[in-house]
Amino acid sequence: MSDAPTDEPRWKHDGVRVIKSDQLDSNTAQTPGMFRQAAINHARVGAQKIWAGTVTIEPDAKTGVHHHGALESVIFVLRGKARMRWGERLEYVAEAEAGDFIFVPPYVPHQEINADPDAPLECVLVRSDNEAVVVNIADVEPVERPEEIYWVDPIHSHPDADRDVS
Structure with missing residues (x-):
């Protein structure tokens, strides 16, 4: 058997990784009232196209207005109640x-x-790139009462659809 290097991956060390809940990395960008921990990123597992981790948001806390450039983000709510505002004026x-x-x-x-x-909000966050892109927007004049948006499609009706509005 040869000890010569090969181009084959070393699956034992470069294959599937399990990141235990007590091994998350808090050495990530933090926002007051929020605590982020990385599970999957380039530094930890060599990820090239994805970032995943957790975020805990204190009661009544909120971020400033921002966007994440070309990144797509997915948030999965584990516990609590999340409110998202969006739009040029958070309308x-x-x-x-x-x-x-x-x-x-x-x-x-x-x-x-x-x-x-009264309670923290706990979420899992996944982004479509390993870079932590955050573009803060300071000059937003939020509308006072935003329009509430519902997901409506062939299998999800508007909540008022069953109510007699006449």
């Missing part, structure tokens, strides 16, 4: 609870809010 709002997913497309100005004044 739209939607809420998500435990078990719900949130998709944030590229370049969408948004604000993440813990909608519960």
Whole structure:
């Protein structure tokens, strides 16, 4: 058997990785009222095209208005109640609870809010690149009462559809 290097991957060391919950890395960008921990990134596992981790948001805490450039983001709510505002003037709002997913497309100005004044919001966050792109937007004049948006498609009707509005 030869000890000569080969071009074959070393699956034992370069294959599947399990990151235990007590091994998350808090050496990541932090926001007041929020605690982020990386599970999957380039530094930890060699990921080239994805970042994944957790975020815990304190009661009533919120981010500033920002976007993530060309990145796509997915947020999965583990516990609590999330409120997302988005748009040029944060004119739209939607809420998500435990078990719900949130998709944030590229370049969408948004604000993440813990909608519960008494309990932390716990989420899993996945982004489509390993870079931590955050573009803060300081000159947003938010509308006072945003328009609430519901996901409506052939299998999801608007909540008012069953209500007699006449």
